[in-house]
Amino acid sequence: MTAYQSPILMVDSVIMQLANDSLQVLLIKRAHEPFQGMYALPGGYIVAGETTLSSHERILGSKAGVEQQLLRLVEQLYTFDTVAGDPRGHGVSVTYMGLGIEINPSLSAETQQPAFFAVNALPRLAYDHAEIIAYAHERLKSKVNYTNAIFALLPVYFTLTQLQTAYEAILCRPLDKRNFRKKFLSLDLIHETNEYQRDGAHRPARLFCFNEMRLERSTRSFD
Amino acid sequence: MTAYQSPILMVDSVIMQLANDSLQVLLIKRAHEPFQGMYALPGGYIVAGETTLSSHERILGSKAGVEQQLLRLVEQLYTFDTVAGDPRGHGVSVTYMGLGIEINPSLSAETQQPAFFAVNALPRLAYDHAEIIAYAHERLKSKVNYTNAIFALLPVYFTLTQLQTAYEAILCRPLDKRNFRKKFLSLDLIHETNEYQRDGAHRPARLFCFNEMRLERSTRSFD
DNA sequence: GCAAAAGTGTTCCAGATACACCCATGA
DNA sequence: TCATGGGTGTATCTGGAACACTTTTGC
Numbered sequence: 001m002t003a004y005q006s007p008i009l010m011v012d013s014v015i016m017q018l019a020n021d022s023l024q025v026l027l028i029k030r031a032h033e034p035f036q037g038m039y040a041l042p043g044g045y046i047v048a049g050e051t052t053l054s055s056h057e058r059i060l061g062s063k064a065g066v067e068q069q070l071l072r073l074v075e076q077l078y079t080f081d082t083v084a085g086d087p088r089g090h091g092v093s094v095t096y097m098g099l100g101i102e103i104n105p106s107l108s109a110e111t112q113q114p115a116f117f118a119v120n121a122l123p124r125l126a127y128d129h130a131e132i133i134a135y136a137h138e139r140l141k142s143k144v145n146y147t148n149a150i151f152a153l154l155p156v157y158f159t160l161t162q163l164q165t166a167y168e169a170i171l172c173r174p175l176d177k178r179n180f181r182k183k184f185l186s187l188d189l190i191h192e193t194n195e196y197q198r199d200g201a202h203r204p205a206r207l208f209c210f211n212e213m214r215l216e217r218s219t220r221s222f223d
Numbered sequence: 224m225t226a227y228q229s230p231i232l233m234v235d236s237v238i239m240q241l242a243n244d245s246l247q248v249l250l251i252k253r254a255h256e257p258f259q260g261m262y263a264l265p266g267g268y269i270v271a272g273e274t275t276l277s278s279h280e281r282i283l284g285s286k287a288g289v290e291q292q293l294l295r296l297v298e299q300l301y302t303f304d305t306v307a308g309d310p311r312g313h314g315v316s317v318t319y320m321g322l323g324i325e326i327n328p329s330l331s332a333e334t335q336q337p338a339f340f341a342v343n344a345l346p347r348l349a350y351d352h353a354e355i356i357a358y359a360h361e362r363l364k365s366k367v368n369y370t371n372a373i374f375a376l377l378p379v380y381f382t383l384t385q386l387q388t389a390y391e392a393i394l395c396r397p398l399d400k401r402n403f404r405k406k407f408l409s410l411d412l413i414h415e416t417n418e419y420q421r422d423g424a425h426r427p428a429r430l431f432c433f434n435e436m437r438l439e440r441s442t443r444s445f446d
Numbered sequence: 447g448c449a450a451a452a453g454t455g456t457t458c459c460a461g462a463t464a465c466a467c468c469c470a471t472g473a
Numbered sequence: 474t475c476a477t478g479g480g481t482g483t484a485t486c487t488g489g490a491a492c493a494c495t496t497t498t499g500c
Protein backbone atom coordinates (compact mmCIF):
# COMPACT_ATOMS: atom_id res chain seq x y z
CA MET A 1 0.00 0.00 0.00
CA THR A 2 2.90 2.41 -0.51
CA ALA A 3 1.94 3.10 -4.08
CA TYR A 4 0.72 6.48 -2.83
CA GLN A 5 3.26 8.99 -1.70
CA SER A 6 1.72 10.81 1.22
CA PRO A 7 2.71 14.13 2.72
CA ILE A 8 4.86 13.84 5.85
CA LEU A 9 2.75 13.20 8.93
CA MET A 10 3.68 14.94 12.17
CA VAL A 11 2.30 15.54 15.59
CA ASP A 12 2.69 18.69 17.72
CA SER A 13 1.69 18.94 21.37
CA VAL A 14 0.32 21.92 23.28
CA ILE A 15 0.93 21.04 26.94
CA MET A 16 -0.54 23.48 29.41
CA GLN A 17 -0.62 23.94 33.14
CA LEU A 18 -1.24 26.73 35.61
CA ALA A 19 1.60 28.43 37.45
CA ASN A 20 1.92 31.84 39.09
CA ASP A 21 -1.73 32.59 38.40
CA SER A 22 -1.18 32.27 34.68
CA LEU A 23 -1.69 29.67 31.99
CA GLN A 24 1.59 28.30 30.75
CA VAL A 25 2.58 26.25 27.73
CA LEU A 26 5.48 23.88 27.29
CA LEU A 27 8.08 24.83 24.68
CA ILE A 28 11.37 23.32 23.64
CA LYS A 29 14.39 24.97 22.10
CA ARG A 30 15.04 23.52 18.68
CA ALA A 31 18.31 21.63 18.50
CA HIS A 32 18.51 21.50 14.70
CA GLU A 33 17.72 23.46 11.58
CA PRO A 34 15.26 24.67 10.53
CA PHE A 35 14.67 27.30 13.19
CA GLN A 36 17.63 26.04 15.23
CA GLY A 37 17.73 27.74 18.61
CA MET A 38 14.17 29.04 18.37
CA TYR A 39 11.37 27.94 20.65
CA ALA A 40 8.74 25.57 19.36
CA LEU A 41 6.08 23.15 20.48
CA PRO A 42 7.37 19.65 21.12
CA GLY A 43 6.63 17.59 18.05
CA GLY A 44 7.94 15.05 15.62
CA TYR A 45 7.21 12.52 12.96
CA ILE A 46 4.56 9.85 13.24
CA VAL A 47 6.02 6.49 12.34
CA ALA A 48 4.30 3.43 10.93
CA GLY A 49 2.38 1.43 13.48
CA GLU A 50 1.64 4.42 15.70
CA THR A 51 -1.68 6.10 16.19
CA THR A 52 -1.58 9.87 16.28
CA LEU A 53 -2.21 9.67 20.03
CA SER A 54 0.52 7.14 20.77
CA SER A 55 2.89 9.16 18.64
CA HIS A 56 2.05 12.24 20.69
CA GLU A 57 2.86 10.27 23.84
CA ARG A 58 6.16 8.95 22.55
CA ILE A 59 7.36 12.28 21.20
CA LEU A 60 6.39 14.14 24.33
CA GLY A 61 8.44 11.72 26.38
CA SER A 62 11.47 11.82 24.15
CA LYS A 63 11.56 15.51 23.26
CA ALA A 64 10.37 17.00 26.53
CA GLY A 65 10.65 14.26 29.14
CA VAL A 66 6.96 14.54 30.01
CA GLU A 67 5.34 11.38 31.30
CA GLN A 68 1.83 10.63 30.09
CA GLN A 69 0.39 9.98 33.52
CA LEU A 70 0.90 13.64 34.37
CA LEU A 71 -1.57 14.63 31.68
CA ARG A 72 -5.03 14.50 33.12
CA LEU A 73 -6.83 15.48 29.94
CA VAL A 74 -5.67 15.01 26.36
CA GLU A 75 -7.68 16.20 23.38
CA GLN A 76 -7.04 16.41 19.69
CA LEU A 77 -7.17 19.99 18.44
CA TYR A 78 -6.87 20.33 14.69
CA THR A 79 -4.82 19.12 11.76
CA PHE A 80 -2.74 21.80 10.11
CA ASP A 81 -1.26 21.75 6.64
CA THR A 82 2.27 23.02 6.80
CA VAL A 83 3.01 23.87 3.22
CA ALA A 84 3.62 27.54 3.72
CA GLY A 85 6.43 28.57 5.99
CA ASP A 86 7.80 25.12 6.65
CA PRO A 87 11.23 24.87 5.04
CA ARG A 88 11.04 21.07 5.18
CA GLY A 89 8.37 21.21 2.54
CA HIS A 90 4.89 19.86 2.57
CA GLY A 91 3.51 18.15 5.63
CA VAL A 92 0.48 17.63 7.80
CA SER A 93 0.57 18.13 11.55
CA VAL A 94 -2.00 16.64 13.90
CA THR A 95 -2.07 18.69 17.10
CA TYR A 96 -3.03 17.57 20.60
CA MET A 97 -3.65 19.58 23.74
CA GLY A 98 -2.64 18.09 27.09
CA LEU A 99 -3.53 19.53 30.49
CA GLY A 100 -2.01 18.70 33.86
CA ILE A 101 -0.51 19.92 37.09
CA GLU A 102 3.05 19.97 38.32
CA ILE A 103 4.47 18.85 35.02
CA ASN A 104 8.21 18.97 35.42
CA PRO A 105 9.86 18.31 32.09
CA SER A 106 13.17 16.55 32.52
CA LEU A 107 16.29 18.31 31.36
CA SER A 108 18.23 15.21 30.38
CA ALA A 109 20.53 15.18 27.39
CA GLU A 110 17.84 13.54 25.31
CA THR A 111 15.37 16.34 25.69
CA GLN A 112 15.49 19.76 24.10
CA GLN A 113 15.53 22.24 26.98
CA PRO A 114 11.81 22.04 27.69
CA ALA A 115 10.35 24.89 29.77
CA PHE A 116 7.00 26.51 30.44
CA PHE A 117 6.11 30.01 29.23
CA ALA A 118 3.05 32.10 30.03
CA VAL A 119 0.69 32.05 27.02
CA ASN A 120 0.44 35.82 27.30
CA ALA A 121 4.20 36.30 27.11
CA LEU A 122 5.52 33.89 24.52
CA PRO A 123 8.89 34.19 22.83
CA ARG A 124 9.06 34.20 19.05
CA LEU A 125 8.11 30.75 17.85
CA ALA A 126 9.15 28.51 14.98
CA TYR A 127 6.73 27.52 12.20
CA ASP A 128 3.09 28.52 12.78
CA HIS A 129 3.24 27.44 16.40
CA ALA A 130 1.99 30.76 17.74
CA GLU A 131 -1.23 30.16 15.80
CA ILE A 132 -1.54 26.65 17.14
CA ILE A 133 -1.17 27.86 20.71
CA ALA A 134 -3.75 30.58 20.11
CA TYR A 135 -6.10 27.92 18.74
CA ALA A 136 -5.53 25.71 21.79
CA HIS A 137 -6.15 28.63 24.12
CA GLU A 138 -9.44 29.42 22.38
CA ARG A 139 -10.50 25.80 22.58
CA LEU A 140 -9.71 25.71 26.28
CA LYS A 141 -11.56 28.98 26.90
CA SER A 142 -14.66 27.59 25.31
CA LYS A 143 -14.30 24.12 26.84
CA VAL A 144 -14.16 25.33 30.44
CA ASN A 145 -17.47 27.07 29.81
CA TYR A 146 -19.54 24.00 29.21
CA THR A 147 -17.52 21.16 30.75
CA ASN A 148 -15.62 20.36 33.93
CA ALA A 149 -12.35 20.44 31.93
CA ILE A 150 -10.69 22.68 34.47
CA PHE A 151 -10.36 19.71 36.85
CA ALA A 152 -7.29 18.77 34.82
CA LEU A 153 -5.51 21.96 35.84
CA LEU A 154 -6.28 21.85 39.58
CA PRO A 155 -5.25 19.64 42.48
CA VAL A 156 -7.80 17.06 43.63
CA TYR A 157 -8.70 19.23 46.63
CA PHE A 158 -8.92 22.93 45.93
CA THR A 159 -10.48 26.10 47.30
CA LEU A 160 -13.06 28.17 45.48
CA THR A 161 -10.51 30.96 45.24
CA GLN A 162 -8.09 28.62 43.48
CA LEU A 163 -10.89 27.60 41.12
CA GLN A 164 -11.77 31.21 40.37
CA THR A 165 -8.13 32.13 39.83
CA ALA A 166 -7.82 29.24 37.39
CA TYR A 167 -10.82 30.52 35.41
CA GLU A 168 -9.43 34.03 35.39
CA ALA A 169 -6.06 32.81 34.12
CA ILE A 170 -7.71 30.92 31.27
CA LEU A 171 -10.33 33.50 30.34
CA CYS A 172 -7.93 36.42 30.82
CA ARG A 173 -10.44 38.55 32.65
CA PRO A 174 -11.51 39.08 36.26
CA LEU A 175 -14.66 37.44 37.59
CA ASP A 176 -17.00 38.55 40.36
CA LYS A 177 -16.41 36.44 43.46
CA ARG A 178 -20.00 36.13 44.65
CA ASN A 179 -21.47 35.45 41.23
CA PHE A 180 -18.71 32.99 40.40
CA ARG A 181 -19.31 30.91 43.53
CA LYS A 182 -23.08 30.98 43.27
CA LYS A 183 -23.01 29.95 39.65
CA PHE A 184 -20.31 27.32 39.81
CA LEU A 185 -21.88 25.62 42.81
CA SER A 186 -25.20 25.46 40.99
CA LEU A 187 -23.61 23.47 38.16
CA ASP A 188 -23.25 20.35 40.30
CA LEU A 189 -19.74 19.63 39.05
CA ILE A 190 -18.05 19.82 42.47
CA HIS A 191 -18.88 18.99 46.07
CA GLU A 192 -17.56 20.36 49.32
CA THR A 193 -15.40 18.38 51.73
CA ASN A 194 -14.99 18.87 55.45
CA GLU A 195 -11.35 19.77 55.05
CA TYR A 196 -9.95 23.26 55.20
CA GLN A 197 -6.82 24.83 53.88
CA ARG A 198 -4.91 26.93 56.43
CA ASP A 199 -2.24 29.14 54.95
CA GLY A 200 -1.58 32.37 56.70
CA ALA A 201 -3.16 34.96 58.90
CA HIS A 202 -6.70 34.67 57.65
CA ARG A 203 -9.77 32.54 57.72
CA PRO A 204 -9.16 28.98 56.43
CA ALA A 205 -10.72 28.11 53.08
CA ARG A 206 -12.96 25.11 52.60
CA LEU A 207 -11.65 22.50 50.18
CA PHE A 208 -13.78 21.23 47.32
CA CYS A 209 -13.49 18.26 45.00
CA PHE A 210 -14.75 17.46 41.49
CA ASN A 211 -17.49 14.86 41.22
CA GLU A 212 -15.82 13.35 38.17
CA MET A 213 -12.19 13.34 37.15
CA ARG A 214 -13.20 12.67 33.57
CA LEU A 215 -14.55 15.19 31.12
CA GLU A 216 -18.28 15.81 31.52
CA ARG A 217 -20.56 18.46 30.15
CA SER A 218 -22.44 20.68 32.54
CA THR A 219 -26.13 21.22 31.99
CA ARG A 220 -25.88 24.98 31.71
CA SER A 221 -22.87 26.76 30.31
CA PHE A 222 -20.65 28.54 32.73
CA ASP A 223 -19.97 31.90 31.16
CA MET B 224 12.72 13.23 3.92
CA THR B 225 11.36 9.76 3.38
CA ALA B 226 13.53 8.27 6.10
CA TYR B 227 10.34 8.12 8.16
CA GLN B 228 7.64 5.71 7.16
CA SER B 229 4.36 7.39 7.92
CA PRO B 230 0.93 5.86 8.30
CA ILE B 231 -1.23 6.18 5.19
CA LEU B 232 -2.91 9.57 4.99
CA MET B 233 -6.50 9.77 3.79
CA VAL B 234 -9.33 12.24 3.58
CA ASP B 235 -13.04 11.53 4.02
CA SER B 236 -15.80 14.00 3.25
CA VAL B 237 -19.16 14.46 4.95
CA ILE B 238 -21.22 16.38 2.41
CA MET B 239 -24.62 17.49 3.66
CA GLN B 240 -27.64 19.27 2.30
CA LEU B 241 -31.31 19.60 3.12
CA ALA B 242 -33.96 17.76 1.17
CA ASN B 243 -37.52 16.72 2.01
CA ASP B 244 -37.30 18.51 5.35
CA SER B 245 -34.43 16.33 6.44
CA LEU B 246 -30.67 16.57 6.64
CA GLN B 247 -29.00 14.33 4.10
CA VAL B 248 -25.49 13.08 3.65
CA LEU B 249 -23.69 12.02 0.49
CA LEU B 250 -22.59 8.39 0.30
CA ILE B 251 -20.99 6.31 -2.40
CA LYS B 252 -21.17 2.59 -3.01
CA ARG B 253 -17.72 1.09 -2.71
CA ALA B 254 -16.48 -0.34 -6.00
CA HIS B 255 -13.64 -2.38 -4.53
CA GLU B 256 -12.69 -4.44 -1.52
CA PRO B 257 -12.64 -3.91 1.37
CA PHE B 258 -16.34 -3.42 1.99
CA GLN B 259 -17.11 -3.76 -1.72
CA GLY B 260 -20.73 -2.90 -2.39
CA MET B 261 -21.26 -1.22 0.97
CA TYR B 262 -22.00 2.44 1.38
CA ALA B 263 -19.29 4.78 2.62
CA LEU B 264 -18.28 8.40 2.72
CA PRO B 265 -16.43 9.57 -0.36
CA GLY B 266 -12.74 9.52 0.46
CA GLY B 267 -9.32 8.59 -0.75
CA TYR B 268 -5.60 8.97 -0.37
CA ILE B 269 -3.83 12.26 0.00
CA VAL B 270 -0.93 12.45 -2.43
CA ALA B 271 2.28 14.42 -2.17
CA GLY B 272 1.92 18.10 -2.99
CA GLU B 273 -1.70 18.28 -1.87
CA THR B 274 -3.03 19.98 1.20
CA THR B 275 -5.70 18.10 3.08
CA LEU B 276 -8.24 20.59 1.75
CA SER B 277 -7.18 20.36 -1.89
CA SER B 278 -7.16 16.59 -1.58
CA HIS B 279 -10.72 16.72 -0.26
CA GLU B 280 -11.69 18.79 -3.29
CA ARG B 281 -10.02 16.50 -5.80
CA ILE B 282 -11.40 13.30 -4.29
CA LEU B 283 -14.90 14.69 -4.00
CA GLY B 284 -14.84 15.56 -7.67
CA SER B 285 -13.46 12.24 -8.82
CA LYS B 286 -15.37 9.87 -6.53
CA ALA B 287 -18.68 11.67 -6.35
CA GLY B 288 -18.70 14.22 -9.14
CA VAL B 289 -19.33 17.08 -6.75
CA GLU B 290 -18.00 20.44 -7.82
CA GLN B 291 -16.42 22.59 -5.16
CA GLN B 292 -18.37 25.71 -6.00
CA LEU B 293 -21.53 23.98 -4.83
CA LEU B 294 -20.12 23.78 -1.31
CA ARG B 295 -20.88 27.00 0.46
CA LEU B 296 -19.16 26.08 3.72
CA VAL B 297 -16.31 23.64 4.23
CA GLU B 298 -14.85 22.89 7.63
CA GLN B 299 -12.33 20.39 8.93
CA LEU B 300 -13.89 18.06 11.47
CA TYR B 301 -11.43 15.71 13.13
CA THR B 302 -8.61 13.36 12.32
CA PHE B 303 -9.37 9.72 12.98
CA ASP B 304 -6.92 6.89 13.43
CA THR B 305 -8.11 3.91 11.49
CA VAL B 306 -6.14 1.09 13.00
CA ALA B 307 -9.07 -0.87 14.31
CA GLY B 308 -11.57 -2.14 11.81
CA ASP B 309 -9.74 -1.04 8.72
CA PRO B 310 -8.61 -4.11 6.83
CA ARG B 311 -6.08 -2.07 4.89
CA GLY B 312 -4.14 -1.65 8.08
CA HIS B 313 -3.03 1.45 9.82
CA GLY B 314 -4.00 4.84 8.54
CA VAL B 315 -5.02 8.35 9.47
CA SER B 316 -8.08 10.02 8.01
CA VAL B 317 -8.60 13.78 8.02
CA THR B 318 -12.32 14.49 7.73
CA TYR B 319 -14.04 17.53 6.26
CA MET B 320 -17.65 18.61 6.37
CA GLY B 321 -19.12 20.41 3.35
CA LEU B 322 -22.53 22.09 3.23
CA GLY B 323 -24.47 23.21 0.20
CA ILE B 324 -27.73 23.26 -1.68
CA GLU B 325 -28.86 21.43 -4.75
CA ILE B 326 -25.77 19.27 -4.91
CA ASN B 327 -26.35 16.84 -7.72
CA PRO B 328 -23.59 14.27 -7.76
CA SER B 329 -22.86 13.10 -11.26
CA LEU B 330 -23.42 9.46 -12.08
CA SER B 331 -20.68 9.15 -14.66
CA ALA B 332 -18.63 5.98 -15.00
CA GLU B 333 -15.83 7.59 -13.01
CA THR B 334 -17.89 8.10 -9.90
CA GLN B 335 -19.10 5.50 -7.46
CA GLN B 336 -22.89 5.74 -7.47
CA PRO B 337 -23.07 8.78 -5.22
CA ALA B 338 -26.45 9.45 -3.58
CA PHE B 339 -27.87 11.33 -0.63
CA PHE B 340 -29.33 9.57 2.42
CA ALA B 341 -31.18 11.07 5.39
CA VAL B 342 -28.85 11.14 8.40
CA ASN B 343 -31.62 9.58 10.45
CA ALA B 344 -32.01 6.65 8.08
CA LEU B 345 -28.56 5.57 7.02
CA PRO B 346 -27.72 2.21 5.51
CA ARG B 347 -25.00 0.11 7.11
CA LEU B 348 -21.73 1.85 6.48
CA ALA B 349 -18.17 0.74 5.83
CA TYR B 350 -15.34 1.46 8.27
CA ASP B 351 -16.24 3.77 11.17
CA HIS B 352 -18.13 6.10 8.87
CA ALA B 353 -21.30 6.01 10.94
CA GLU B 354 -19.31 7.52 13.81
CA ILE B 355 -17.85 10.19 11.56
CA ILE B 356 -21.30 11.20 10.33
CA ALA B 357 -22.59 11.32 13.90
CA TYR B 358 -19.64 13.55 14.80
CA ALA B 359 -20.36 15.85 11.86
CA HIS B 360 -24.02 16.04 12.80
CA GLU B 361 -23.12 17.02 16.38
CA ARG B 362 -20.71 19.65 15.11
CA LEU B 363 -23.37 21.09 12.85
CA LYS B 364 -25.96 21.08 15.63
CA SER B 365 -23.68 23.09 17.83
CA LYS B 366 -22.42 25.35 15.05
CA VAL B 367 -25.87 26.54 13.97
CA ASN B 368 -26.44 27.67 17.56
CA TYR B 369 -23.76 30.31 17.70
CA THR B 370 -23.04 31.11 14.04
CA ASN B 371 -24.91 31.84 10.83
CA ALA B 372 -23.70 28.49 9.41
CA ILE B 373 -27.17 27.57 8.27
CA PHE B 374 -26.88 30.06 5.39
CA ALA B 375 -24.93 27.33 3.60
CA LEU B 376 -27.97 25.04 3.56
CA LEU B 377 -30.55 27.58 2.38
CA PRO B 378 -31.17 29.48 -0.84
CA VAL B 379 -30.09 33.12 -0.90
CA TYR B 380 -33.71 34.24 -0.46
CA PHE B 381 -35.73 32.20 1.99
CA THR B 382 -38.81 32.43 4.16
CA LEU B 383 -38.77 32.23 7.94
CA THR B 384 -40.66 28.97 7.70
CA GLN B 385 -37.91 27.53 5.53
CA LEU B 386 -35.36 28.74 8.06
CA GLN B 387 -37.24 27.17 10.93
CA THR B 388 -37.70 23.91 9.05
CA ALA B 389 -33.96 23.84 8.40
CA TYR B 390 -33.23 24.26 12.11
CA GLU B 391 -35.71 21.56 12.99
CA ALA B 392 -34.13 19.16 10.49
CA ILE B 393 -30.69 19.75 11.96
CA LEU B 394 -31.63 19.80 15.63
CA CYS B 395 -34.12 16.94 15.25
CA ARG B 396 -36.77 18.62 17.36
CA PRO B 397 -39.70 20.97 16.80
CA LEU B 398 -39.36 24.68 17.57
CA ASP B 399 -42.01 27.19 18.60
CA LYS B 400 -42.84 29.43 15.64
CA ARG B 401 -43.31 32.71 17.49
CA ASN B 402 -40.29 32.29 19.73
CA PHE B 403 -38.11 31.15 16.85
CA ARG B 404 -38.91 34.21 14.76
CA LYS B 405 -38.57 36.67 17.59
CA LYS B 406 -35.24 35.24 18.65
CA PHE B 407 -33.68 34.76 15.25
CA LEU B 408 -34.60 38.25 14.11
CA SER B 409 -33.01 39.68 17.24
CA LEU B 410 -29.67 38.08 16.33
CA ASP B 411 -29.09 40.50 13.43
CA LEU B 412 -27.89 37.77 11.09
CA ILE B 413 -30.58 38.27 8.46
CA HIS B 414 -32.57 41.13 6.98
CA GLU B 415 -35.93 41.23 5.30
CA THR B 416 -36.42 41.98 1.61
CA ASN B 417 -39.49 43.39 -0.12
CA GLU B 418 -39.99 40.20 -2.07
CA TYR B 419 -42.59 37.58 -1.30
CA GLN B 420 -42.87 33.94 -2.14
CA ARG B 421 -46.26 32.91 -3.53
CA ASP B 422 -46.87 29.20 -3.61
CA GLY B 423 -50.37 28.07 -3.14
CA ALA B 424 -53.67 29.01 -1.62
CA HIS B 425 -52.41 31.01 1.32
CA ARG B 426 -50.81 34.25 2.34
CA PRO B 427 -47.45 34.86 0.60
CA ALA B 428 -44.36 34.61 2.76
CA ARG B 429 -41.83 37.41 3.03
CA LEU B 430 -38.35 36.53 1.79
CA PHE B 431 -35.28 37.15 3.95
CA CYS B 432 -31.60 37.21 3.21
CA PHE B 433 -28.43 36.64 5.27
CA ASN B 434 -26.29 39.69 5.97
CA GLU B 435 -23.15 37.68 5.35
CA MET B 436 -22.60 34.63 3.19
CA ARG B 437 -19.49 33.79 5.17
CA LEU B 438 -19.38 32.20 8.57
CA GLU B 439 -19.88 34.69 11.38
CA ARG B 440 -20.57 34.25 15.06
CA SER B 441 -23.73 35.71 16.49
CA THR B 442 -23.48 37.70 19.67
CA ARG B 443 -25.88 35.54 21.62
CA SER B 444 -26.26 31.85 21.04
CA PHE B 445 -29.37 30.69 19.30
CA ASP B 446 -30.57 27.73 21.28
C1' DG C 447 -6.31 44.78 67.38
C1' DC C 448 -5.03 44.48 62.84
C1' DA C 449 -4.06 42.64 58.44
C1' DA C 450 -5.53 39.33 55.08
C1' DA C 451 -8.31 36.31 52.58
C1' DA C 452 -12.94 33.64 53.12
C1' DG C 453 -17.51 33.77 52.87
C1' DT C 454 -22.25 35.50 52.04
C1' DG C 455 -27.65 37.96 49.70
C1' DT C 456 -30.45 41.14 47.29
C1' DT C 457 -31.95 43.92 43.57
C1' DC C 458 -32.48 44.52 38.87
C1' DC C 459 -32.76 43.35 34.07
C1' DA C 460 -32.63 40.57 29.89
C1' DG C 461 -33.68 36.67 27.62
C1' DA C 462 -36.36 32.02 27.58
C1' DT C 463 -40.77 29.80 27.52
C1' DA C 464 -45.52 29.01 26.97
C1' DC C 465 -49.35 29.89 24.49
C1' DA C 466 -53.91 31.19 20.43
C1' DC C 467 -55.73 33.97 17.15
C1' DC C 468 -56.11 36.93 12.79
C1' DC C 469 -54.30 37.60 7.84
C1' DA C 470 -53.80 37.02 2.88
C1' DT C 471 -54.24 34.23 -0.77
C1' DG C 472 -55.99 30.63 -4.47
C1' DA C 473 -59.29 27.50 -5.51
C1' DT D 474 -66.33 30.62 1.77
C1' DC D 475 -63.04 27.66 2.94
C1' DA D 476 -58.65 25.61 3.32
C1' DT D 477 -53.84 26.62 3.88
C1' DG D 478 -49.79 28.32 5.65
C1' DG D 479 -48.06 33.31 7.16
C1' DG D 480 -47.72 36.32 10.67
C1' DT D 481 -48.10 38.43 15.39
C1' DG D 482 -47.94 39.81 21.42
C1' DT D 483 -48.14 39.07 26.36
C1' DA D 484 -47.35 37.14 30.85
C1' DT D 485 -44.33 34.58 33.52
C1' DC D 486 -40.07 32.70 34.99
C1' DT D 487 -35.24 31.91 35.29
C1' DG D 488 -30.62 33.06 35.03
C1' DG D 489 -27.02 36.89 34.60
C1' DA D 490 -24.96 41.17 36.43
C1' DA D 491 -23.94 44.51 39.78
C1' DC D 492 -22.59 45.38 44.22
C1' DA D 493 -20.24 45.69 50.14
C1' DC D 494 -19.87 43.97 54.46
C1' DT D 495 -18.97 40.32 58.14
C1' DT D 496 -16.09 36.24 59.58
C1' DT D 497 -12.10 33.75 60.91
C1' DT D 498 -7.63 33.28 61.51
C1' DG D 499 -2.21 34.30 62.60
C1' DC D 500 0.70 37.52 64.21
